[in-house]
Amino acid sequence: MIAEQILTRSEEDYVKAIYNLTLEGEPASTLRIATSLSVAPASVTNMLQKLAEAQPQLVLYQKHRGVLLTEAGRLAAMRIIRRHRLIETFLYEVMGYSWEQVHAEAEVLEHVISPYFEERLAIILSEPILDPHGEPIPNRNGEIAANDGAVQLSQVQAGQRAEISRVISNDQALLAYICQSGLQPGIAVNVLTRNPLDGTLQVALNDSDQGNQVLGEKIAGAIWVLVKLH
Ligand SMILES: [Zn+2]
Structure with missing residues (x-):
């Protein structure tokens, strides 16, 4: 104790x-x-x-x-x-x-x-x-x-695959949005595109019926992932 x-x-x-x-x-x-x-x-x-x-x-x-x-x-x-x-x-x-x-x-x-x-x-x-x-x-x-080596999803490059490790924010509305979007720990995501100007990501969720999602930098910054090597 x-x-x-x-x-x-x-x-x-x-x-x-x-x-x-x-x-x-x-x-x-x-x-x-x-x-x-x-x-x-x-x-x-x-x-x-x-x-x-x-x-x-x-x-x-x-x-x-x-x-x-x-x-x-x-x-x-x-x-x-x-x-x-x-x-x-x-x-x-x-x-x-x-x-x-x-x-x-x-x-x-x-x-x-x-x-x-x-x-x-x-x-x-x-x-x-x-x-x-x-x-x-x-x-x-x-x-x-x-730290298990997780990075913010906002740092992940287009073409990379990652698994969500944790979601961290003090903003309950942001957490609720992320939760409703199916972006929970354990879910695998593929980053399809990354807008170099504002950091917006287009991601595909594996094993989910939520389909592709567009995530702004604030959302992607709250999601920590482990990048998977192909
Ligand atoms: Zn907490």
Whole structure:
């Protein structure tokens, strides 16, 4: 079990946002954090100072260089992400939520369930390793599967074949659209054409009656795929 450090809901949201913004190892700027949480940069500065003074310290913060998580901060992020993704899996598999509904609900519930509730979820779901969007669920020790080599569909060239690995967005309307278009994890797509001016893709879905689809850059950017070698 990951040792519990009690954080407020807002602190949890910051730690999670910083985790997502620093996946490549580069510090996150105050501005990027403000944008990702839809808050004013001044409130970000205040919160970063608070997280840097927490016991144990959650972030390494230097005013003009940005912020990184400490190991305690990374573990806190893993704990929240584990809860989020277990809740999504439960809502989808047990409660009959649709695939695009689960994220918004999990954003709320991730802050309120107890460690016991989290443990029961993992057991009832038979220790799942992927959430309904195809994202890996961190284990009890805060370890998470490494990136599987997936790239955004918007980066795939015409003529390439790929399998959808995960669909990631905070925009529920966008998720709903993608879901209704049959673009779910596990589905294979062929990129037929790629407009070099605006990045619009024409794709064919295999094993689906949805036929060909035209996808703008925003949609293709939310879909992560594993490119198949012919
Ligand atoms: Zn989610």
